[in-house]
Amino acid sequence: MLTCHPIDSCTIPELLALLNDARVRRYLMLHAPFTASSADDWLQVKQAEDRRPGCLIRAIRNGADLVGWCGIQKQDDSFELAIVLAPSQWSRGRDVLATLKTWGRQQGHTSLVALLPSSRPQRRAIARLFGQPSSETVLQGTVFNRYTIAL
Known part of the structure; x- marks a missing residue:
């Protein structure tokens, strides 16, 4: 059973194993593999993001x-x-998405955006979950399809 926990419950070795997995990296922004130092920096950024309203x-x-x-x-x-x-x-992923949509409604959001690398195949499962891309955007040199998901 999957459970969600505060992001600060992660250890650096756990994050390194997840974020440096080659199959996972295929769907992330282009960047060098994480080191202990960069994983710690990433964790601090995510902890700060967690404290932001919404x-x-x-x-x-x-x-x-x-x-x-x-x-x-x-x-x-x-x-x-x-x-x-x-x-x-x-x-x-569908279960996690359902949880995020619930959290989004609880936060008062009426929609959320999903960004998927444009290199990711446009499979029917993606279309069923997110619909069709509404636009493209470039982040750190990577082109992403932008999907707007109504809550």
């Missing part, structure tokens, strides 16, 4: 094991949902 960042665990993170974070003039799961949990 935002919520959580670690996802399966029992004691860190298997992902998710959240609602500020992105320009909107709020973006983020889901990063270990490959063993990819089939659970």
